[in-house]
Every structure is written in structure tokens, then in C-alpha cells.
Amino acid sequence: MTDTQWDLWEVFTQKKPGAPFEHAGSVRASDKEIALQNARDVYSRRNEATCLWVVKSDQIVSSSPEDLGSFFEPANDKVYRHPNFYKTPEGIKQI
Amino acid sequence: MEAELIEYCTRLADTSLIAGQRLTEWCGHGPILEEDIALSNIALDLIGQSRLVYAHVSELKKDGTSEDDIAFGRDANEFKNFLLAEQTNGDFGKTILRQYLISVYQYHQYTLLQQSTNQFLSAFAAKSLKEVTYHVRHSGEWVLRLGDGTDESHLRMQTALNELWLFTDDLFDADQLETTLADKNIAANIAQIKDLWTKQVTQLLTEATLTIPVAHNFLRKGSRKGIHTEQLGYILAEMQFLYRAYPGAKW
Numbered sequence: 226m227t228d229t230q231w232d233l234w235e236v237f238t239q240k241k242p243g244a245p246f247e248h249a250g251s252v253r254a255s256d257k258e259i260a261l262q263n264a265r266d267v268y269s270r271r272n273e274a275t276c277l278w279v280v281k282s283d284q285i286v287s288s289s290p291e292d293l294g295s296f297f298e299p300a301n302d303k304v305y306r307h308p309n310f311y312k313t314p315e316g317i318k319q320i
Numbered sequence: 321m322e323a324e325l326i327e328y329c330t331r332l333a334d335t336s337l338i339a340g341q342r343l344t345e346w347c348g349h350g351p352i353l354e355e356d357i358a359l360s361n362i363a364l365d366l367i368g369q370s371r372l373v374y375a376h377v378s379e380l381k382k383d384g385t386s387e388d389d390i391a392f393g394r395d396a397n398e399f400k401n402f403l404l405a406e407q408t409n410g411d412f413g414k415t416i417l418r419q420y421l422i423s424v425y426q427y428h429q430y431t432l433l434q435q436s437t438n439q440f441l442s443a444f445a446a447k448s449l450k451e452v453t454y455h456v457r458h459s460g461e462w463v464l465r466l467g468d469g470t471d472e473s474h475l476r477m478q479t480a481l482n483e484l485w486l487f488t489d490d491l492f493d494a495d496q497l498e499t500t501l502a503d504k505n506i507a508a509n510i511a512q513i514k515d516l517w518t519k520q521v522t523q524l525l526t527e528a529t530l531t532i533p534v535a536h537n538f539l540r541k542g543s544r545k546g547i548h549t550e551q552l553g554y555i556l557a558e559m560q561f562l563y564r565a566y567p568g569a570k571w
Binding site for chain 1 (some may be wrong): 330352354355357358361454457458461500
């Protein structure tokens, strides 16, 4: 059986200008305009977004579960990479 | 003057309500999940528009007639929605083409109404124009894709266009009331809407490789007089049943 469904697109929403885009879910669509419209209709109908990104799911490069050890574990015992060893002067708010 | 304004508002709201009610029939039956939601979104926009206007009409009437009474208490001959709005859904292509033809009309109507000297109408138009702008974009993109799609989709769209075109003259069938209100800068000028609508619709349909039917000598009209096709009765029967069976019911 061949898959007769349209391509899968991942949807990213931005809650307000300047905020990071967050993954919201996915939609099926025949092309990029329809993908954008479907994303709008499915993921922004309750004021969730001020901007949308759609990207074809097969264009996303993901690390695989086997990469878990070699990619991420070496960072576990390197606490000095966290900026936890500095004293911040009192009164500084934006940190 | 008040009576004319009430009548004009009723015409606006009836077209939105009936077009919206038609679209709700797709809820749960859309060709794909995303389009099901898209059609329901448009339906809700349209029904929301009609509610705003009915609420205003209810205030103007000052006789205790409620928004619900207006929507659910009138018979077919009192409805002034465009004949186009009440036509059956058919397949998805026909529905989206019908919506496109109506949305382009509303887009130009509301654009012009923003300049209305009537405060309610200009505020209503400015708010609703944002919704309608999206309706035009969504339905237009589909007309383009289906018209200029496969042999099958092209054939279905051309068939739908031949059928729906019969009801397009009704959109521009201005009567004394609308002409007078337009002269006073209250209503939108229908001749102007017709110009803009014809230009935009012709351009998109041509791009979609569809052929506008040659002028029929039998174009249906009459919505402004409350003369409808048989389709409206079926919509009202379903839409008004609960309210009429249980007068004053709240939900």
C-alpha cells in the first residue's frame, strides 16, 4: 500500500514578536501555501501565535537515539560549563 | 431611515449566517482533518459576523426582538441572504468556489463600508474585513489548485462554476433602498463592488483555467425581495427547529 496522504509538515509558532519559535505539532499539506494555511487553522485559532513557520518534516535532521551516549553524556560531569560559580551584584535584575 | 438601516443590516447578516450555516454541514466531514477545521473556522467567523449585526438590529428595533428571534423566528421570505449563499455544498470544490465568490464580494463590500458614515457599520466592517481577507485567500488558493489541477478536479470545478454562476447576478441586483443608502454614504456602492468583484474573480478563474459561462439569459435574482431557491427552506428547517420547538430555549 502506498501512502496517499499529503506530505507531513512540522509547525512552529511564535507567541509574540522576538520570542523563540516553538514546535506546535504537524499538519498534512499539498504544498507550502496550504501548509501555512493549515498550520494557521489548526494551531493558531486560540491566539497562540504572531508568526508561523512550517517546514517539511523530511527536511529536519535529527540525532538518533543511539547518539544519546556520545552526543550528550559527556556534558554530564562538566558542571563548570554552567555559569553557577559567579557572584552577581545585588540589584541586577535581568539575569 | 431607521427602517432602511435595519433592512440593510439584515441583508448583510443574513448572507453571513446562511453561508456560515452551510459550511457547518462540513464539520466532521471535511476531506482532511486540517480542511475540516479550516471550514469550521470560516463558518464560525461568518456566524459571528451575523451575530454582531443581529444584535445591533435588535437594539435598533427597540421592540424586544432578540438576536435569536431574528435568526430563528423568521421564515424564508423574510430572509435576505444572497441566493448564492444558500446553494448546496455539493463536493468540496463547489463549496470552496461558492465561498470564494461570496468572500470576494464581502471583501469589497466591507472595504467600502469602512468609510460608512454609520459608526456601527464602519466598525463592523473594519473588524470583519480581517476575517474575510483570510477567507478570500484560503478559498482562492483552493480554486486555483483544483481548477488548474487534475482533469477530474478541473471538470468538477467547471461544473460547479457553471451551476453557481446562475446566482452571481443576484449579488449586484441593487434596489432603491441600497442605492439611497449608498448615496448617503451609509451603504457600500454596489456598482463599485461589481467592478472590483468582476475584475478579481475573472483574474483568478482565468488563472485557474476555468471558463466563465457565457451570459445566461436566465440568471436568478430576487434575494433582496425575499425570493429564494428551494434550498433555503431546508437550511431553515434544520437551523430553526430547536428554537421553534422550544420557544425561548437557551443553550
